[in-house]
Amino acid sequence: KRRVQNHIGGVHAVASLVLAESATGFLVGLNVPDDKVPVIKTAHAEYTRRAKGDMTVQAHLTDEQRERMRTEEKGDVSVPVTIHDSEGKEPIEIEMVWAWTPKRR
Template identity: 90%
Template sequence: MANANKLSGIVNKINKLPDFARSRALTLFFGKVVPFTGTAGIRIESLTHDGCVISIANKRRVQNHIGGVHAVASLLLAESATGFLVGLNVPDDKVPVIKTAHAEYTRRAKGDMTVEARLSEEQRERMRTEDKGDVSVPVIIRDSENKEPIEIEMIWAWTPKR
């Protein structure tokens, strides 16, 4: 795929690194671009134009009062995974913005958390060709027991840069 934007070009170069270095390089890069992700300790496992997988360790700095990953930290995971993915696909003359974040906490999360976000080819094509619009980015959050303790919907919009 042709580079949709500068971010896409950088991520494409990082993705050419050997497997052992790729995740660390993506994590360090996005930690500089979006400092809060670095502060929270988010790890980017993989990032391509159609999918993003990130994780967070259940460490003290992100825990709630019962020792699990804090609700807001889980939302940060979902927002980051979907945002990195949308940012990779929106051309440089448009700006992506989060429009809606809806979370339903259905059970207690256990241990580390992993988020997987995906975009369809149709969604990616809309981002490349439509001047403005929005998409619901499918996202799944799993805990260390591979259960899905939170149902999340993230809607991202894009508009022309001013």
């Protein structure tokens, strides 16, 4: 849609970053216990080509990362995420690091 396009007709860079943050944040939020708060720590993006058309995003956690979230009081993990455009190519390489800390009482 036009509202998420940049001046060269591709998906705006920040729109694609929001996709990655949403997918990784949702995944981390599902795995962090209720007594902890997930917080984005680092977002690093390398834009390698112009994104074309619809975007899809996939984020993954390993069993080890899930276990750490359940058992460690606080910590951080790098959450692998890939974004593909309508041509099946990856126009952006992203690293999202999420942390978790205890909720304040």
